Amino acid sequence: MGLYATVTAEVTCPRCGAASPGEWQFHFGGVGDLPIYRVGDLIRWDEIQRSNQCFGSPDMAAVVAIGYLADDMWCASCKHPHALVNVLIRAGRIEQVTFRSFEPWVPETLIVGPALS
Numbered sequence: 094m095g096l097y098a099t100v101t102a103e104v105t106c107p108r109c110g111a112a113s114p115g116e117w118q119f120h121f122g123g124v125g126d127l128p129i130y131r132v133g134d135l136i137r138w139d140e141i142q143r144s145n146q147c148f149g150s151p152d153m154a155a156v157v158a159i160g161y162l163a164d165d166m167w168c169a170s171c172k173h174p175h176a177l178v179n180v181l182i183r184a185g186r187i188e189q190v191t192f193r194s195f196e197p198w199v200p201e202t203l204i205v206g207p208a209l210s
């Protein structure tokens with residue numbers, strides 16, 4: 094899937110209720126050096142001057158980035174082959190990571206603004 098950012102976060106499994114850690118790959122901010130974040134980190138835009146090394150814009154006040162599971166299994170008890178999360182980024186900071194669906198893939202990469210409310 095090309096260049097991406099990664100956030101490591103525990104996400105609650107809706108099927109069994111377990112909080113399972115994961116590495117979630119998403120497309121927002123500078124991605125040229127494959128940054129790795131935790132919840133609470135500020136998105137980096139170091140590469141803003143380089144073409145094709147950024148997704149979105151620092152002007153986006155509130156964004157949900159779709160996060161893809163980096164591993165081939167998620168949830169220690171259910172062992173799903175894939176899962177998607179919502180990476181909520183508000184004012185440039187990763188605010189939370191929540192379960193989205195068990196779909197393998199969705200066409201969207203970012204959901205911006207009014208869709209959040």
Ligand SMILES: [Zn+2]
Nearest residue numbers: 106109168171
């Ligand atoms: Zn589970």
